[in-house]
Amino acid sequence: MGFGEKRGDYYRARYWIAPGVLRTVVDPNGATVRYSTKRDAAKAANDHEAKVRQVGWRDPNAGKETFGEYVNRWYAAQDLAASTMQNYKRHIEEHLLPEFEAKAIADIQSTDIGAWEKKERALYAASSVKTWRGTLHLILADAVDEGLRDANPATKRRGRGKRAGRSRNRGPEKVVTDALGILLVAERASLLSGRDDEFVATVLKGYTGKRWGEIVGLETEFVRPASIRVEWQLYELDTGELHRCPPKDDSYRTVDTPAWLSGLVAGQITRTKPKPCQCHGLTYVFRGLGPANDAARQVGAKLVDVARRAGVSTGTVSNVLNRPASVAEPTRIRVEIAIAELGYVRGGSSGETAAHWRRNGFATWLFQPAATGWYPKKAPQAARPVPVLADPWPGVPARGRGAQARADACWVPIAKGLTPHGLRHTHKTLMEGFRTPPKLMDERMGHIDGSVQARYSHITRQMREDLMANLTAAWEASLDARLAMCPTSPVAVLNDLLQERLRALR
Known part of the structure; x- marks a missing residue:
């Protein structure tokens, strides 16, 4: 009225x-x-x-609102997960507003969207452009529902009569590995980090299919004797904040774990004795690697500041701090004076380890080198093989100056293109090989099958026991294969597992 x-x-x-x-x-x-x-x-x-209320009526002013005005109103009305809101905001501000901000909603045509998409594809990956177009389609679909337009110009006709066109922009299939691959990648990641955390986390991911955020956000209270409860995840926002939020699509679930995997996670907790983190006040199973962000961002002199003050290179400053006898006395004195004048504190004042892994740091500098045997490109250095000392096997990464010259060998690839998320695909693939019932696979993966068949199928205890037995058999077979390569490992937790398996075989 x-x-x-x-x-x-x-x-x-x-x-x-x-x-x-x-x-x-x-x-x-x-x-x-x-x-x-x-x-x-x-x-x-x-x-x-x-x-x-009359049939066929249309608001004469509909669609005169600009895209910029409408999208601001549209975004404010959304009430979604922080990660989704962040992604929408990035898509809108960086890719949609520069092109459509001043256009009236009713004036946006499919040809305008096609021209914009063509320009974007010349600069960005096709998969990214597809995602941004999806956001635009969603916004304009809501504009249609509000009566601002008759149709959605971002809608694409499927196929368009070209059979080949349907797969032209499809991304490559996800790389997966097998049980032995999981073990070997986990061992290498642990050798790169110098601790056991990465071994346990990689194996846990490969044998449960948990998402990355669910691994990072695994709290000790949700680790049970024969299962792990998924209640929360830590999602890394663009600001660097790790946002504690429900699992994706509210996929709360209990993931059964074999006895050996439960023992591996329990041993990790016993060994590290985790304490509540400062960011959330909660106790997590896994810790980050490297200095804490707040320590790294503290106001104060850095190594490069000392080098500039003393008129030397950062390498010379590093030598003064680590090997003072190798530096000429006049230069050493000059550097020490610069350190005193600037109040430089080595390693920051807190010296704390980061509370949580960062996705890029873990994937780029631990997981990728472990899976491929290569460090990624980082200016001024090009991509390069991981240099390793041959003894003990499988080789300990050589570090510091002259690492390439001191190395005896480098790692061969295990699975080129494998990513941390690829372990989730690996777990699903393993279950397919075990002929695991689809209902149980969906439960572990946090997926929902809305079909009638899924409604009428149910998970039994025998199904769960069979899956645990198959996962255990795959794990033991990977240990046997690893024993055949070398009966020991520089990774302490794996070495204990190998010796235990060796005793069991004897």
Whole structure:
């Protein structure tokens, strides 16, 4: 029902064109009509609302709102996960507004979107452009629902009569590995980090299919004797904040774990004795690697500042700190004076280890070199093999200056292109090989099958026991294969597992 709304010394007529969508009565030029009484305004509003109810009516002012104005209103109305809101904001601000901000919603045509997409594809990956177009489609679909447009110009006709075109932009299939691959990648990642955490986390991911955020956000209270409960994840926002939020698509679940895997995780907790982190006040199974972010960002002199003050290279400053005898005395004294004058504190004042892994740091500098045997490109250095000392096998990464010259060998690839998320695909692939019932696979992966078949199938205890037995057999076979390569490992937790397996075989 329309109504009159007081606006200073006049009334304006307001009427509804859709649930939650109000309009104001305007003249042919688009200016608000001013009424002297509330009754006159209400009558005009009701007359316009009656027209709205007529079949085929369309708001004459629909779509005149610019894309920029509409998308601001649209974004403010969303109530989604912080990660989703962050992604929408990035898509809108960096890719949609620069092109469509000043265009009226009703004036955006499919040809405009096609031209924009062509420009974007020349600069960015096709998969990224597809994602941004999906966001644009969603925004314009809501504009259609509000009556601002008759149709969505971002909708694509499927196939377009070209059979080959359907797969032209499809990404490559995800790289997976097998049980032995999981073990070997986990061992190498642990050798690169110099601790057992990465071994346990990689094996846990490969044998449970948990998402990355669920591994990082695994709290000790959700580790059970024969299962792990997925209640939370830590999602890394663009600001660097690790946001504690429910698992993706609210996929709360209990993931069964074989006895050997439960023991591996329990041993990790016993060995590291984790304490509550400062960011969330909660106790997590796994710790980060490297200095804490707050320590790294502390205000104060850095190594490069000392080098500039003393007029030497950062390498010379490093030598003064680590091998002072190798530096000429006048240079050493000059560096020490610069350190004293600037108040430089080596390694930061806190010396704390980061509370949590960062996705890029783990994937780029631990997982990728472990899987491929190569460090990625980082200016000024090109991509290069991981230099290793041959003894003990499988080789300990050589570090520091002259590492390439001191190395005896380098690692061969285990699975080129494998990513941490690829271990989730690996776990699903392993279960397919075990002929695991689809219902149980969906439960472990946190997926929902809405089909009638899924509704009428159920998980039994025997199904769970069979899967645990198959996972255990795969794990023991990978240990046997690793024993055949070498009966020992520089990774302490793996070495203990190998010796235990060796005793069991004897």
